[in-house]
Amino acid sequence: MNRTIFEIWSEAGYELCQPVVQPDWNRMVGDFNGEARLATWSALRVRLIRLDDAGMPLQRSAAPWLAHNVLMLRPAAVDAIRDLIAQDIQFLPLECSDENFLAVNVLRVRDALDESKSAVNKLRSGVRLPIARHVFLAERLGPEVIFKLEGWRASAIYVDQRFVDCWALHGLSGLRFKRVWNAEDLPCGLRPTQQP
Numbered sequence: 001m002n003r004t005i006f007e008i009w010s011e012a013g014y015e016l017c018q019p020v021v022q023p024d025w026n027r028m029v030g031d032f033n034g035e036a037r038l039a040t041w042s043a044l045r046v047r048l049i050r051l052d053d054a055g056m057p058l059q060r061s062a063a064p065w066l067a068h069n070v071l072m073l074r075p076a077a078v079d080a081i082r083d084l085i086a087q088d089i090q091f092l093p094l095e096c097s098d099e100n101f102l103a104v105n106v107l108r109v110r111d112a113l114d115e116s117k118s119a120v121n122k123l124r125s126g127v128r129l130p131i132a133r134h135v136f137l138a139e140r141l142g143p144e145v146i147f148k149l150e151g152w153r154a155s156a157i158y159v160d161q162r163f164v165d166c167w168a169l170h171g172l173s174g175l176r177f178k179r180v181w182n183a184e185d186l187p188c189g190l191r192p193t194q195q196p
Contacts, residue, residue: 002182002183002184003138003141003160003161003182003183004160004161004179004181004182005134005136005141005158005159005160005179005180005181005182006158006159006160006161006163006164006177006178006179006180007068007134007156007157007158007177007178007180008068008071008156008157008158008159008175008176008177008178009068009175009176009177009178010065010174010175010176011061011173011174011175011176013052013058013059014058014059014060014061014064014065014173014174015048015049015050015058015059015060015061015064015065015174016048016049016058016064016065016066017046017047017048017049017064017065017066017072017096017101018046018047018049018066019044019045019046020045020046020047021045024044024045024046027044028044028066028067028069028070028154029069029153029154031105032069032070032103032105032106032154033109033148033153033154033155034106034107034108034109034148034150035107036090036105036107037090037092037105038090038092038105041092041093043092043093043094043095044094044095044103045094045095045096046066046072046094046095046096046101047096047097047098048064048096048098048099049064059173059174060173060174061074061173061174061175062074062076062077062080062172062173062174062175063077063172063174063175064101064174065174066103067154068130068154068156068157069148069154069155069156069157070103070104071103071104071106071157072094072101072102072103072104073091073101073102073103073104074099074100074101075100075102076170076172077170077172078091078102080166080167080169080170080172081163081166081167081170084145084162084163084166085104085144085145085146085163087144088106088107088108088144088145088146088147089104089105089106089107089108089146090104090105090107091103091104091105092104092105104146104157106146106147106148106157108142108144108146108147108148109147109148109149109150109155110140110141110142110147110148110149110150111140111149111150111151112136112137112140112141112147112149112150113131113134113135113136113137113149113151114135114136114137117135118131118132118133118134118135119131119132119133120132127153128152128153130156131156131180134180134181135181136181138183145159145160145162145163146158146159146160146163158180159177163177164177
């Protein structure tokens with residue numbers, strides 16, 4: 001199967017979201033790491049950002065941007081994608097004075113990045129920066145629609161074409177999908193073998 005993988009990003013000009021207290025920024029990194037959390041979860045307190053830095057209104061988003069490793073959804077977005085990703089995630093409640101939101105805790109974590117062929121930058125300390133060019137090991141990608149990368153403290157969220165199509169089909173807004181990889185992008189000899 002020829003899969004295309006996308007990284008989820010915020011669409012410019014749409015609502016944002018922030019934790020209310022500083023310790024919850026740290027929880028966003030530590031708690032959204034692929035481990036199941038629902039049984040012990042205590043809701044993060046968040047606030048919606050509806051105005052940009054110049055005081056201009058931001059557009060309503062089905063997924064107000066919280067962070068690259070945490071997807072936050074309004075109920076309409078949850079209803080639209082629930083059946084597609086339910087096997088691979090947990091919906092965790094967020095506490096917001098304005099509205100009800102759920103955070104997506106991605107449970108599928110894959111050791112699927114070919115770091116020798118990808119463009120991975122690191123600080124001298126060894127801390128990894130965002131990936132500039134992705135090359136995945138196709139045989140290590142599972143069948144799931146949504147996943148994160150193993151070995152990254154706060155992995156970005158990756159989805160395949162099925163998620164992108166579902167998002168568009170339901171007319172949802174606020175996210176953009178950066179195409180980062182397709183098996184057909186690989187030079188001959190590096191493509192995974194096709195199974196009959």
